[in-house]
Amino acid sequence: MSTLEHLHAVLRMHQIGIVNLLRPDRLVKAAANNAKIGPQAALIEKAANERPDxxxxxxxxxxxxxxxxxxxxxALAHALRKVDLPPKAVIGVLARDHRGLALAITGTARAGMRLAMLNTGLAASQLAELIKRENVRFLMYDSEFADAVDGLPDDILRYLSWADDDYERPEGVLTVDELTAAEPTTVPLPxxxxxxxxxxxxxxxxGLPKGAPRTKVSPLASAVIADRIDFPRQGTAVIASPLFHATGFGAWTVGLSLANHAVLLRRIDAEGILAAIAEHRAHMLVAVPTMLNRILALGPDVIAxxxxxxxxxxFLAGSALPPDLCVRFQNTFGDVLYNVYGSTEVAVxxxxQPQELRRSPGTVGKPPVTxxxxxxxxxxxPITEVGAKGRIFVRTGIPFEGYTDGQHKQVIDGYMATGDQGHFDxxxxxxxxxRDDDMIISGGENVYPLEVENLLAAREDVMDVAVIGVDDPDFGARLRAFIVPTDDSARDPQEIRDYVRAGLARFKVPRDVVFVDDLPRNPTGKLIRRELPTGPL
Incomplete structure (x- = not known):
């Protein structure tokens, strides 16, 4: 990053309200804390000192x-410092969005311990493998995941980050509140x-999720996230995207720097999101595209x-935004969408921005500062021609440290591969x-399923859709479309094929059309393509 880019990012942070260049004393203290305990814990302390109520x-x-x-x-940091853990041991948390997860993030940071944020969609076998791979020796978890946790080795310390009211707690299992009950709340911890x-x-x-570590977070990370997004200042954000994933985590962190109020939803449903926005007069919603579809499916009477x-x-990220969904949502709720493209590895x-999505629905816009x-x-x-497709690479001021298993993404000229194909207008x-690995070659033609998905998603009788490639003895590969239909759908495979043929080239027409009740998606809304059947129907 050049000095000019660095200065530009700092100026943007001042303009947004993340830092105040007119108070260098506060700036120096915050930077020093950030360097030792990370941004989330440092920002909580800063807000507690400046705006405690x-x-x-x-x-x-x-x-x-x-x-x-x-x-x-x-208090949690004091408790964790007293726990006898082996060198390089990691704290783990398996929790939905609530105070327990937020506390785990900030408390472990204040204690100087590494935290692994585990995906709530993990199967028990995957959880056990990740716990071993990431060297997790102390686990905070929600009671709903008790069955998966029971299969872990006995030497892993465990505490409940959340206990449902009807949960029959086994003898000897303590909550995080009980762990910290006798600890000081105001005594400073070195x-x-x-x-x-x-x-x-x-x-x-x-496959099994990779671990993407972040040991040192650049103070400019908030500028990267907030540069092109309208964040509230001392306002309210409803976060409906998991904090354990980069989207929710990044948006929440920027919100802390602006002393915002985060409304966390442990259970996500479309009407519940609208109710939270209305109740708290929220300026921002952090979500994934599938949630927008479910909100619109409520119908105008419920929305009203x-x-x-x-x-x-x-603030929208996590999976592709179909152009038609973009148009329909902004026609209903106004020009409010910010479509974010990124990944765990490259961040944003x-x-x-909304006006760009009005002109060009489905675009992921332009890069933010740095x-x-x-x-x-x-x-x-390099590919520089307008409209020409190529592999997308990103150079960012928030460097990726490599996966915990030692692997790394391809890097060319300082740019890191995202694994996606794209073009500029x-x-x-x-x-x-x-995606690079989604492309199929059918009869000698390169076909990207996303184009077909976007076309089918625009139909009023399609709730959700996924298109994949499957083996074909004549063409090498062919497209198979999985459609979640509306109640009034005719469910006619040939009509679907004819619709695609009218809008796209012949070789992009799915030969197989399968109607299903739902699609396999992870908690961040991304399609789990490996769970879609590829064999004979």
Whole structure:
């Protein structure tokens, strides 16, 4: 990153309100804390000192102010420092979005310990494998995952981050609240020499999730996320995207820097999201595209029950945004969508703002400050022609440390591969054409399923859709479409084929059309393609 880019990012942070260049004393202290305990814990302390009585988070059990949040984080840090753990041991948390997860993130950071945020969609066997791979020796978990946790080795310490009211707790199993009950809340804890950092898991749509560690987080990370997105300042954000994933985690962290109020939803349903927006007069919603589809499926009568006029920003990431869904949502809720493209590895690569989505629905926009996006061909040579497809690579001021298993993404000229194919239009807007590993060759033609998915998603009788490639003895591969139909759908495979043939080239028509009740998606909304049947129907 050049000095000029660095200065530009700092200026943007000042303009957004993340830092105040007119108070260098506070800036220096915050930077020093960030260098030792990481941004989340440092930001909680900063807000507790400057705005202690503002609401920090709300879940179904009530609201914490920033003072209360800081004090509980401090108590957990004191408790963790007393735990006898082997060297390089990692703290794990398996929890939905609620105060227990937020506390785990900030408390482990204050204690200088590394935290692995585990995906709530993991199978028991995957959980056991990840616990071993990431060297987790202390686990905080929600009671609903008790069966999966029971199969872990006995030497792993475990505490409940959340216990359902009807959960019959086994004897000897303590909650995190009980662990910290006797610990001081206001006595300062000596800061660690360096941050423990955290591990975010990739989506794991093609296998066991990889661990993407972040030990040192650049102070400019918030500028990358917030540069092209309208964040509230001391306002409210409903976070309906899991905190254990990069989207929810990043949006929540930027919100902390602005002393925002985070409304966390342990259980996600479309009407519940609208109710939370209305109740808390939320400025922002953090979500994934499938949630938008479910909100619109409620229908105008249900939507009209809730006053969502306060909503100015929908921070959207995690999976592709179909163009038709983009248009329909903004026609209903106004120009509020910010379509974010990125990954666990590269963080935010580009952002499409509402006016860009009006002109070009489905675009992922342009890179934020300090980020650069380039296209490369299969020969690793740059592609610069307007409209030409290529492999997407990103250079960012938030460097990726490599996976915990020692692997790394391909890097060319300082740019890291995202695994996606895309192109730029004449205005410099980026579009995603599909995943590298999703492309099939059918009868000698390159076909990206995403184009067919977007076309079918625009139909009023299609609730959800996925298109994959399967083996074909004549053409090498063919497309198979899985469709979640509406109740009034005719469910006619030939009519679907004719519809695609009228809009796309002949070789892009799916030969197989399968109607299903739902599609396999992970908690972040990404399609788990490996769970779709590829054999004979």
């Amino acid at each position: 503002l609401p920090a988070l709300t879940d179904e059990r009530g609201t914490w102010t920033y003072r209360e949040f800081f004090e509980r984080s401090n 800061l660690p020499e360096k941050p423990g950092g955290f591990i975010i898991l990739t989506s794991g749509t093609t 029950k809730y006053d969502t006029s306060s909503l100015k920003t929908v 690569a580009s952002v499409a 980020v650069h996006v380039a296209l490369y061909g299969d020969d690793d040579k 004449a205005e410099g807007l980026l579009y995603i054409d599909g």
